[in-house]
Amino acid sequence: MSERALRAQKLDAEDELAGVRDRFVLDEVVYLDGNSLGALPAHVPGRVEDVVRRQWGELRIRSWDESGWWTAPERIGDRIAPLVGAAAGQIVVGDSTSVNVFKALVGAVRLTGEGRDEILVDATTFPTDGYIAESAARLTGCTLRPLAPAEVPAALGARTAAVLLNHVDYRTGRLHDLPSLTAAVRAAGAVSVWDLCHSAGALPVGLDEHGVDLAVGCTYKYLNGGPGSPAYLYVRRELQDGFDSPLPGWNSHAEPFGMRSGYEAAPGALRGRVGTPDILSMLALEAALEVWDGVPVTAVRAKSLALTDFFLECVEAYAPADRVRCVTPVAHEERGSQIALRCADAGDVMKRLIERGVVGDFRHPDVLRFGFTPLYVGFADAERAARVLGEVLGS
Amino acid sequence: MSERALRAQKLDAEDELAGVRDRFVLDEVVYLDGNSLGALPAHVPGRVEDVVRRQWGELRIRSWDESGWWTAPERIGDRIAPLVGAAAGQIVVGDSTSVNVFKALVGAVRLTGEGRDEILVDATTFPTDGYIAESAARLTGCTLRPLAPAEVPAALGARTAAVLLNHVDYRTGRLHDLPSLTAAVRAAGAVSVWDLCHSAGALPVGLDEHGVDLAVGCTYKYLNGGPGSPAYLYVRRELQDGFDSPLPGWNSHAEPFGMRSGYEAAPGALRGRVGTPDILSMLALEAALEVWDGVPVTAVRAKSLALTDFFLECVEAYAPADRVRCVTPVAHEERGSQIALRCADAGDVMKRLIERGVVGDFRHPDVLRFGFTPLYVGFADAERAARVLGEVLGS
Incomplete structure (x- = not known):
């Protein structure tokens, strides 16, 4: 396991919001499209x-x-x-x-x-x-x-x-x-x-x-x-x-x-x-x-920034530098809860990411968009997404 | 059983749309409010x-x-x-x-x-x-x-x-x-x-x-x-x-x-x-x-007119003449699929009807409104509704 994968494990273990993930129906997919359609909360079908x-x-x-x-x-x-x-x-x-x-x-x-x-x-x-x-x-x-x-x-x-x-x-x-x-x-x-x-x-x-x-x-x-x-x-x-x-x-x-x-x-x-x-x-x-219930928005924000910082670090480490360029501001006060990467063949790249279990979305004409929902996305997800992205871009 | 109740039975037995009622979730209530909120089709919850x-x-x-x-x-x-x-x-x-x-x-x-x-x-x-x-x-x-x-x-x-x-x-x-x-x-x-x-x-x-x-x-x-x-x-x-x-x-x-x-x-x-x-x-x-599926609107219309005709006949027979006055046109070409009765104490009367299992609705200030949904309302329902209305008005 790489240094970053280990660090992700540690960050997840220390995450005070980690337990909130159990309130959702999720699977093995890394779902980074919650900024398009949020995941299903587990108690909703019964209601x-x-x-x-x-x-x-x-x-x-x-x-x-x-x-x-x-x-x-x-x-x-x-x-x-x-x-x-x-x-x-x-x-x-x-x-x-x-x-x-x-x-x-x-x-x-x-x-x-x-x-x-x-x-x-x-x-x-x-x-x-x-x-x-x-x-x-x-x-x-x-x-x-x-x-x-x-x-x-x-x-x-x-x-x-x-x-x-x-x-x-x-x-x-x-x-x-x-x-x-x-x-x-x-x-x-x-x-x-x-x-x-x-x-x-x-x-x-x-x-x-x-x-x-x-x-x-x-x-x-x-x-x-x-x-x-x-x-x-x-x-x-x-x-x-x-x-x-x-x-x-x-x-x-x-x-x-x-x-x-x-x-x-x-x-x-x-x-x-x-x-x-x-x-x-x-x-x-x-x-x-x-x-x-019991989830402060301030905690969500803190985790969102930590997640997107970590994802950016992993992308920088894993992805060929000439293939993607981050268009999301690096400064925290100018960043929402997503990372957008400009990539010439973004449409094709996103298809391959999805085939490999990393779901973000493609925004016409050349943007890969990864949304980080701190309620159910963790640091290991971020590391895996960046790793798969690196593999797809490098192949 | 009264002559009208018997006739209702016969009309229901001859009704080509009678079987459609089984496509809905219904109970013992006579539901004449389908013109406000239609009943639940039985297969909808699963879908x-x-x-x-x-x-x-x-x-x-x-x-x-x-x-x-x-x-x-x-x-x-x-x-x-x-x-x-x-x-x-x-x-x-x-x-x-x-x-x-x-x-x-x-x-x-x-x-x-x-x-x-x-x-x-x-x-x-x-x-x-x-x-x-x-x-x-x-x-x-x-x-x-x-x-x-x-x-x-x-x-x-x-x-x-x-x-x-x-x-x-x-x-x-x-x-x-x-x-x-x-x-x-x-x-x-x-x-x-x-x-x-x-x-x-x-x-x-x-x-x-x-x-x-x-x-x-x-x-x-x-x-x-x-x-x-x-x-x-x-x-x-x-x-x-x-x-x-x-x-x-x-x-x-x-x-x-x-x-x-x-x-x-x-x-x-x-x-x-x-x-x-x-x-x-x-x-x-x-x-x-x-x-x-398989239900022609013309058949629905024919049944709707027969139902509202029959309901009006029953109301005339069962309800004290000075208590309600029909404001829905009698001519078929001027009648929708509901019967509206003007009644001075309509709000109170509708409450009592609902308590007795006949659900219509009250329209401010003095209208009793009974909607007839031919897909799931039958002639016995119409007869019972008129009968209960007569009892409530006469009591």
Whole structure:
């Protein structure tokens, strides 16, 4: 066994989160794609079965009250809240990330004053955010201006209505400076909208602490909610009374069962709701969130950085230097929980890695992406992944 | 046994759909709330378990290809298509009904020419349609005009952009004349949008035959997809190239994995997709749709009318005449698949019915609503429900 493999064993033995892995269904594969689809928590199948057989099958319509279906969006929002540094009553779960970006951006523009007609958006964002931002701009009479996050402070001005940024870049794994960018947006009188898809559950976000205005995120990556599990919307408490959703469905009405023809928005985070929530996906997510019991996000972050440091060290040792180049920042304060390696034949390399039991993913056109989920990925996994990568690249 | 109870037995014995009931999980309750939440098809729990344990738990990310997750929205759309009289390639499943109403209405306005700036909406619609229509009008610079469906033909004009109508009124159970209203909307140069929530799976809709432009519907009522299962959007083939969604998420991109910064809409019905589909709810729906194998919608309609006729006859015979008044049209061509009875103390009466094993629902302020799902409700159920109603009202 190599020096690094031995060190990995030691690091795993000392890992305070090592036991959390048992809360998941895993096999011999090194699964480094939890930033795309989180692994299955072991207790989720039983809970889903209860939702289907008993709650739907036996109680049927009564479950809207008796099984707590109706209040699931805000209840699960409150369960996610501590993971992203939010007090209760500010998050609702439901709809896809794209739909929530739309609610947030149109809502953001409506929260700002007259004369503010420009939306700034991260030019390297996950594409859907850019497409939806373009639609929100078009429908609200705004101009959309794509730019690098670092250019945001200089671009802010009296015309800026809203700024949509990713906390962690989906491709490079770069962590953007949420506290200072949020402060700059606020100082300019604009509204900040953060996309937390690649940070929630991987590192501390601190929504309340840093005064973020609006945020959205998915739940199927580091939150392990299952394929296509519903996304969430955070609306800072002080902004809730003024939040004017472009999707005012009956679930966000002050009196949803009053069946009134006139719309009156519910108080608080509830006004982020739209239509009937998809209960099966939502309650699978609720169950999945229990793996976080007793797990501090700070510990997850510490392990994530240690894992990615170690993986980088192993890649440097094992992989031919001219074959891959790391595009994820080395500085901890600029790194999310993934390592992205540029590689000319990345698509082919990832296929071969997967055949050999190391699952990451390929991002067009030339990126190998390895996500590190500290809840169930260990140091021996990191060492093995780098070793197999080295073998594939060297062969 | 009364004459009517005996007749119910005979009708059940002659019912060609009687055997379909065995495809569902049911008990001694008379479940007349399938127009709110359809009963659980018996094979769905096993299928959901496979999706959770094997597809998510074992195959994980590979299931997007290998388990057909990625193509589920259009595949399930094609499974729904024959139930609403649509050829394949025009329906996608995903998001809530409210979100789909939004896509459809904004898309409808964009399909019409310059100078058309008025949206007509059914004033007695399920509230969410009206709220969303108001939002769509606001964002597209249109005026919203609520009116009774019968007033639509006279209200159509050169300013009319879109018309949103319910096929069946959720409260009264009135079936609106889709063929003639659609023809009138088209003749006026406007775009028709139909909400099929209370008709799909209960009666023939004939979307293609009648030239409907756009339609939306939920899947958890007569389609038995489960609580909050995803809704669907129909875009008539001829309009697809011009359909310009206000929610252009990455799933509707021509090349979703190209991760391009510029949006280019996919061809066909796919452009109704938005974000990542909620797979658990979606595949539960797909399984649920199998109960329709070999079941013609025309047979469902015939039984629905026979059931509601018989129920009305029993109510007339058993219930004190001054206590309830039927608000559902007696004429078959104006009746959906429910019976709504006006009753001063409807809320209290429904509670007592439920205590006695007859589950319908109460619609504020004074409506008792009984939904008849011909796939699993029989004539003896109808007789028993009317009998218990008579006892409750007479006591």
